[in-house]
Amino acid sequence: MTAAITRFFEVVRYAVSTAAVNFWRHRAMSLAAVFAAAVMMLMLNGFVIVVSNLNVALGALEQKVNVIAYLRDDAPAAEVTRMQERLRANPLVAEVSYLTKDDAMARLKQQLADRRDLLEMVTGNPLPASVEVRLKDANRIADLAAQLRKESAVEDVTLQQDVVDNLLRITNFARVAGVVMVAGLIGITLFVIVNTIRLAVYARRQEIEIMKLVGATDWFIRWPFVLEGVICGLSGALLTSALVGAAYEPMQVQFLSLVQFLPVNLDADFPLRLAGLTAAVGIAIGAAGSYISVRRFLDV
């Protein structure tokens, strides 16, 4: 047992020191891999930023989707209260707000403050009381509308189905396209990294052959290469994050001033999370790239 543990730490020590030494000794190829990783991850970062902003914007638009149930004038107050309670307990519902007839009138007066002439034409209060319901998931708007129509206190239900449908179509497409393109970009990054590392490994194929012939196991050979790939991937990720970190703030200000109508305010942790994601992708791609690159040279 002790021998196995000692052996394990010896292999780890060997792998780490060999990876570091090889990274430095073959620094031209290492730098090529680092820059290839950085360029690809820079593109990936840019894309993730755009998709995230778009998602926030679309999410905010979705938040505005609501259903208005106009109530009968003769609906008993108790029934209206019960209906509101039912709605608040409904898993589809995010928020319920009740607008009395007076509230509706006050809102109309506020909206038509410049057109007193129109208001003067209104006698009494013809506006119905209403319940405005905001949904958790805009996709379920039709279900909720159907449920509301069954309520006895409800006279009519309005929802802008066309607008909602179009919005949902756009947001769903944007999300799927975002995921597909990020996945595609990761695939392309991996391809570039594999080929860059493969060039480095190809230059050292004889070294691998000697290792095999003197009795090295595949993993003994592979570990230093995989760690070297991790160093390259992580260095590329750090470079990318440094560039993105420097450019993020001024670019966001610029962007927000261009599209003021869109609520694209990402939270303050976003750059940090993006850097974490970039580091994870860098490590994974570096390790996977090395693993794939070395594999074909191990058949000795």
Next chain:
Amino acid sequence: MIVLRSITKIYGTGKEALSGVTLGIPRGDFVFLVGGNGAGKSTLLKLLIRAEPATSGVLLVAGHDLTQLPEARIPTFRQQIGIVFQDIRLFSDKTIFENVAFSLQVSGAPRRVRTRDLVMEALELVGLTDYARRFPRQLSGGEQQRAAIARAIVRSPQILIADEPTANLPPDASWQIVQLLADINRRGVTTLVATHDRDVVDGLKRRVVELQAGRVVRDERYGSFGPTATQASSHQPVPTASSAFWPAVPHWAA
């Protein structure tokens, strides 16, 4: 120590490189493997280090049945033999010390102090203690080959296999290398040397196995590079002690 019984090797191209080779090499023996280009020497060595699988036959090396050896066990098997290559194959970016120590790292390095002792012992045996910190490019061809031999023996292998170890070396360096191999053999290491070098074979007068077109055509106990007049005519090898080690294998019956 090494037993080949009716070993045949046919490559994917259909070329039959070895044809029914039967041979026994007992523990502690020293064997020169000779033959022209394409005779099958390299293929035989590749089979012995399991760089290639045999197509048919039985092949036992250091207690391993190489025809049945799973891929995963090949590294463990190779750690028990020492290999010396024609083109030396030292790691150019490692010092001589690191090159020799690598063999120990591969097979589970003992404690660092012990590693240093073993490496220095091996370097002392090949006469390179003063070169430990140098890189291969700073050594002559003969010195590089001696370093490669140190790498091969540092793990105290039971078998040492050398593929044309004196090729491309000047005669004096060649002779030193062969003397070194003989010295290692005297320590009990079974040694198999494939060579084209007439002088070293004739000078050492050890067992000679000659291959031609993938078959053993000569197996002499104290042979020379070319067949001696009497043995050439009879093709009868001198019986060796190998029969005591491998009684079931008539290794000279090829």
